Amino acid sequence: MNLTRVENLQNCYNKNTVTLSSLLSKKKSTNIIQFNFLLDLDWFMTQVPLHSRNTAKILFIHGIRDIPESSQLYPNTRFLAPHIPLPYGSHHTKAMLLFYDDYTMQVVIHTANLVPGDWYFKTQAVWTSPFLSKKTDEYIKSGRECEFEKELCKYIRYYNIPVLNRLAERVSLYNFEECKAILISSVPGIHRGKELNNWGHLQLRNILNTKYQMKFNTSEIKKESYIIAQMSSIGALGKDDRWLNKEFGQSLRNSISGIDSKVNIKLIYPTVDNVRNSLEGWNGGNCLPFSNSNWQKQSNYMGKILNIWKADNSGRTKAMPHIKTYTRIDNDEISWFLLTSANLSKAAWGTLQKQGNQLMIRNYELGVLILPELFDDKKKNNVKITNYYDNTNKIKYSSNIKTVAVPIPFDLPLTPYPPKSVNSDPNTTSPWTWDVQRNDLDLFGRKYCP
Structure with a gap:
């Protein structure tokens, strides 16, 4: 990767x-x-x-x-x-x-x-x-x-x-056994019965429930355990956090041991200033189609968990993220990593209907899930996923540990949005929305007119 x-x-x-x-x-x-x-x-x-x-x-x-x-x-x-x-x-x-x-x-x-x-x-x-x-x-x-x-x-x-x-x-004529990843896909339609768990976030939930074994018991986790959702677009998720936290969130939190409701979800999405100062100036926001109306409806619960786009370690703070990733962190270690085309939306991941008996998905999407279990090595006692761009020297290599590096572009730990105050600059405390006029000038001396 x-x-x-x-x-x-x-x-x-x-x-x-x-x-x-x-x-x-x-x-x-x-x-x-x-x-x-x-x-x-x-x-x-x-x-x-x-x-x-x-x-x-x-x-x-x-x-x-x-x-x-x-x-x-x-x-x-x-x-x-x-x-x-x-x-x-x-x-x-x-x-x-x-x-x-x-x-x-x-x-x-x-x-x-x-x-x-x-x-x-x-x-x-x-x-x-x-x-x-x-x-x-x-x-x-x-x-x-x-x-x-x-x-x-x-x-x-x-x-x-x-x-x-x-x-x-x-x-089907080819041998795929060397592919150390799990495909996670979405296809449009109403999925029920045997198809219910085959697509979208229910497929991810099912995979984590059968493949992902938490390395730590809850009592052993000394530091925060959390899941990072990083995307280039946020859809209409609803006025409350039922879909994000309870439906989609349950899928993200799943494991062989069951769903751990204590695992927090954190979001990474660019601020207005992230876009204005990007390599493309305001034009960098054209790939970030988050509407202002959706932000106004969802800000009451999303604002608390938003983190800015900061990617100094990979040199990409000014390269706006069209990448979409979902990552679980336990005890400062990467437990799993998902690279996908799927943004944070019901259209991409699906939404449950009819008391959870059917899943409605609107989009075609495809991604790959990386789990340590896929790289089991008989010659090693343990497998760890590491961040290729970790510059903190936390990665300790051992002859008994097999490491699998993934390119997580954003910096860890995350940087939350600054708190809003009377004198705060809304460009630094608000997420980018692409349908609002911006009168501040970007690095090319341009204003933004949607």
């Missing part, structure tokens, strides 16, 4: 980062499958290496209304806009399936739209699988099942589009 490169940063902050071009240039591609929301086709094609640009078959499953006019210039491209059955839903997944001429493939799950600004000036992250080979006859005869393959094919088949059904069949 890596952050993406950000333009105009010091080289030390772009170490071990990736670009769209680097992701597409590892080998010669025969097929490139892109799941995404927004697409700048001409720019995207410049990122495809010359050896594949005109020969690889490229399929876009997208969320834009119309096929780009320039598509006729690229006869090797094809476009699919999936049907969204519920109003206000979107195809928000960000993923790639890359098939190579040596008969291997690779899966990429990420957070960036296929537009230049997302890859040049935003904080984004990318998870990449190893190069995957086709299953051997011996593997097929063994009858072993891989959860990653099962979940990926289930997600692809849900579109119920012939070309994607064939894609799922092709994907």
